[in-house]
Amino acid sequence: MTNTHPAIRVSEIFGPTIQGEGVLIGLPTIFVRTGGCDYRCSWCDSLHAVDNQFRHEWEMMSVGAVWKNVLALSGGRPLMVSLSGGNPAIQPLGALIDRGHGDGYRFALETQGSLARDWFARLDVLILSPKPPSSQMTTDWAAVEACLQAAQGKPQVVLKLIVFDERDYTYAKDAAAQFPQLPIYLQPGNHTPPHPTNDDAPVDLDGILKRMEWLVDSVTRDRWFEARVLPQLHVVLWGNKRAV
Numbered sequence: 561m562t563n564t565h566p567a568i569r570v571s572e573i574f575g576p577t578i579q580g581e582g583v584l585i586g587l588p589t590i591f592v593r594t595g596g597c598d599y600r601c602s603w604c605d606s607l608h609a610v611d612n613q614f615r616h617e618w619e620m621m622s623v624g625a626v627w628k629n630v631l632a633l634s635g636g637r638p639l640m641v642s643l644s645g646g647n648p649a650i651q652p653l654g655a656l657i658d659r660g661h662g663d664g665y666r667f668a669l670e671t672q673g674s675l676a677r678d679w680f681a682r683l684d685v686l687i688l689s690p691k692p693p694s695s696q697m698t699t700d701w702a703a704v705e706a707c708l709q710a711a712q713g714k715p716q717v718v719l720k721l722i723v724f725d726e727r728d729y730t731y732a733k734d735a736a737a738q739f740p741q742l743p744i745y746l747q748p749g750n751h752t753p754p755h756p757t758n759d760d761a762p763v764d765l766d767g768i769l770k771r772m773e774w775l776v777d778s779v780t781r782d783r784w785f786e787a788r789v790l791p792q793l794h795v796v797l798w799g800n801k802r803a804v
């Protein structure tokens with residue numbers, strides 16, 4: 561049966577580690593990072609899974625082959641599988657989710673919300689992370705809304721917004737106003753993202769934490785009590801290192 565499903569373009573599969581950000585922060589997980597993205601954010605921290613020049617590192621894998629990797633890494637003990645990218649919504653992930661659910665695993669997917677898929681309704685957690693002005697991308701809010709509709713109220717859906725500056729903060733507030741029913745997570749961006757061929761490049765943790773402090777001050781000043789402000793835990797722990 562598995563072989564009849566379309567192949568998935570995979571950049572890397574790694575773990576178990578912990579989820580470093582958002583609603584699942586701290587939770588043990590295996591990452592399945594797909595290759596390819598319809599965006600090019602100015603501060604992308606995953607260019608090795610975005611830029612076509614790294615396509616030779618990506619592999620077309622069957623659902624069975626991806627699942628075999630996840631089983632081996634997790635020792636067959638069910639846990640949360642994080643589907644990320646790139647934009648994982650580009651890939652046909654429905655059959656993988658079904659396969660994993662059959663073994664008792666759970667699935668979270670993070671996307672910028674540019675492409676809605678009917679299999680979003682089979683996820684356990686959907687993280688919508690529209691990109692703010694500092695990314696130099698333009699948000700299609702109708703597409704974000706379509707993603708929410710595709711989920712059909714089944715998975716837990718949350719908003720995650722990266723904030724670098726005042727404009728991003730205003731954008732996050734606008735997003736929260738558009739989707740008041742969704743929990744919202746804010747995180748300071750990493751202005752020193754890894755170079756795709758050098759994940760040893762130093763990270764300006766002091767600068768990131770200063771921005772986090774500013775973000776906390778802004779949220780409390782504005783009495784924005786629905787927002788949660790979190791760091792990227794993996795950046796705090798491991799800097800720009802990949803696959804940790």
Ligand code: SF4
Nearest residue numbers: 597599600601604646
């Ligand atoms: S949407 Fe995400 S993966 Fe795609 S370019 Fe932007 S930050 Fe990178």
